[in-house]
Amino acid sequence: MCSINHDSGLKASAITLVNRQSGISLVIVMMFLLAITGITVWSVRKSMFGEGMARNQLDQEVARQAAESALRDAERDLLNLSASTLTNASCTRGRDRPPQTADFSDTCTNGLCVFDETVYATSTWSTGTVPEPWWPTGKGGLWNNSFDTKPGRDPVTTANCNFTGGVPIGTYTGAAAIPGVAVQPEYLVELFRRVTYQPTNVYRITVRGFGYTQRTQVVLQTIFIPPQD
Template sequence: MVGKHFHPPVRQRGFVLIVSLLLLVVLTVLGISIIGTNTLEERMTGYFLDRQVALQAAEAALRDAERDILFGGRVSGSTGFVSGCSSDGLCLPETDGSPIWADLDTNNNLGWKKGTADGPSVRFGTYSNPPSGLATIPDVAAQPRYIIEVLNIPGAGGSLRVGFGPQQSTIVYRVTAVGFGRRDSTRIVLQALYKP
């Protein structure tokens, strides 16, 4: 009979366990950073989309005001425009020449800030028929709004201040529009000049 030699078992040192745990920690950190990056990218995409919606809403309000000026019959020369602003969005510049739109954001104008019925601004589609029967802009927190300021552009040597300058002047309309995104905190303000 051949004798069997029994060797005592070799003591495990745990090296494989330590390497496995280190790899697991590295993979966990990598996974968490990838999730964080994806979340950030989704937020950025959402904000970009929200701003694009607001931009398109503001552009629609500009086009609506342009139709109001050119075809609505409500805007004729400087008739109907009052100092400051009327409730239908027709505004004369202040006598010191300061533009009305600059004060809309600071005068607790909820119509301008939140798209509600308050304030001098006009809601999209109020006075003109929007194209293709589009009565409202879809997927926005509030409908876009606009104001129309009449500017008497003086002839040569004149002044923009009311009451100064030669009698010959050209009427130009400055339209300021605000569009809202899917959140009412996302706002885009656009401005255009129209010379009928």
């Protein structure tokens, strides 16, 4: 009689089933690890992106506050009646206090600018035609980005008092330098000529503040009319 060994067949089937289950388990584990890795990478990138956004917002706020400080400094400069150099100031505007019409020029010497009305009438931002002084230097503005040709504010120096372009904060008023910024905030003052119905000159003050990097800039602008006695 012939006998059939069922045990060996069952054992082979069991081994095959175990191998298949092990292979499936390995695939599941690998997929699970891949998912965890993807989630981790996404979380890290999101965290870094959020941190970068926070830094940019902080940098922008620093630049804005620096610009506002320069705005107040420009007003103090126009209102200052002293012909002598003030404490902690780099330069003096001399006897012309407040600045006189003759002190303003189309080169913005010492930050004082004046242009014919036709300049403003024909100035076109989109094409860069007939640029106004407060425009970026890349579009023909007169800020003068050669900062080493201007009076130093941190530390305070009294050199380069005959310069062109933006006035570093405190140059004529002695206001303290802004700590931590890439470049000290600056201002330009444009004279709008007096007409018969105006009791005094009108000035347009434009300031630019910098953040922790020079790439971060904030520009503010205001019309200033000195108070009359």
